[in-house]
Amino acid sequence: MPKPSRSLLSVALLAIAIPAALATQDEVDLSPRAEERQLPKKMHSAMRIVPRIKVGHTDADIIGTDNRALQAAVDYIAGLGGGIVEIGPGEFIMRDSLHLRSFVTVRGTPGKTVLRKAKGISSPLALDGDYGEEQITVADPTGFEVGYGVAIWDSNAGGFHTTVSRITGCNGNTFSIDKPLNADCMVFRGAKAATVFPVISGYDLEGARIENLIIEGNKEHNVHLNGCRKRRMHDGHPHSNASLPRGGSTCPRQWYSGIKGQKVGLFTGHKRLTRTSINLISSF
Numbered sequence: 123m124p125k126p127s128r129s130l131l132s133v134a135l136l137a138i139a140i141p142a143a144l145a146t147q148d149e150v151d152l153s154p155r156a157e158e159r160q161l162p163k164k165m166h167s168a169m170r171i172v173p174r175i176k177v178g179h180t181d182a183d184i185i186g187t188d189n190r191a192l193q194a195a196v197d198y199i200a201g202l203g204g205g206i207v208e209i210g211p212g213e214f215i216m217r218d219s220l221h222l223r224s225f226v227t228v229r230g231t232p233g234k235t236v237l238r239k240a241k242g243i244s245s246p247l248a249l250d251g252d253y254g255e256e257q258i259t260v261a262d263p264t265g266f267e268v269g270y271g272v273a274i275w276d277s278n279a280g281g282f283h284t285t286v287s288r289i290t291g292c293n294g295n296t297f298s299i300d301k302p303l304n305a306d307c308m309v310f311r312g313a314k315a316a317t318v319f320p321v322i323s324g325y326d327l328e329g330a331r332i333e334n335l336i337i338e339g340n341k342e343h344n345v346h347l348n349g350c351r352k353r354r355m356h357d358g359h360p361h362s363n364a365s366l367p368r369g370g371s372t373c374p375r376q377w378y379s380g381i382k383g384q385k386v387g388l389f390t391g392h393k394r395l396t397r398t399s400i401n402l403i404s405s406f
Contacts, residue, residue: 175205177194189219200223205226206226216239217267217317220237222322222323225330240317242343243265243266245264251307253303256303258303271286271317273287275348278306286323316344318346321337
């Protein structure tokens, strides 16, 4: 009887191996578990690993010592749909607000991460600022820089019509800003601009978290910013060990907690207590 060829043996072995492999694959059940649920407003379930990035003076994904490094990390995580920004120990100089984003957790190192408001400068306006205008002209441009936070108001503002925005461009004494003036700012009413702003800011947030941050308002080197810089979050409520400022503040804060859709304001340095620890949660 002739011996089977090598090719025939290979075919026979392959015919046996393929069903065995398929049977092994069939034993692995990759279907969703009974307890798995779709996330609200998402077309997927909760993931075990979420986007995460670290910011610090050294030994971090993003190296930096000011608000630009922090904001870059927050915006990167927000672009991935949310996650965690971890901030290492040390002091970070804030020349603009840290603008929060929905579903992003900003987590400092307990007792060691300090967001310090930079030294502020101010100048009278050289020209009237008209309602809706997106630029200002100051008498002295020294210290005003592109990317800095800025507030503009006059004696009629009363806190409610103060505009807080960011400088986006410069042409001599004239600066463009990223938000329109929400009221006329008239030179004869003492209109002025100053690099003051909330150290932490957020608009229309959902699921934002702030943990383990120390806010240094640097009140000795900043003019008082009056008014209600309120923002809207969903289900904003302070963590059990939150410590929020009380009394007059260099940059104002309002706090309305616990009810979905209510407004949560901003937090920053403080007239009587310049350092305050923040541990805030806004969860959906």
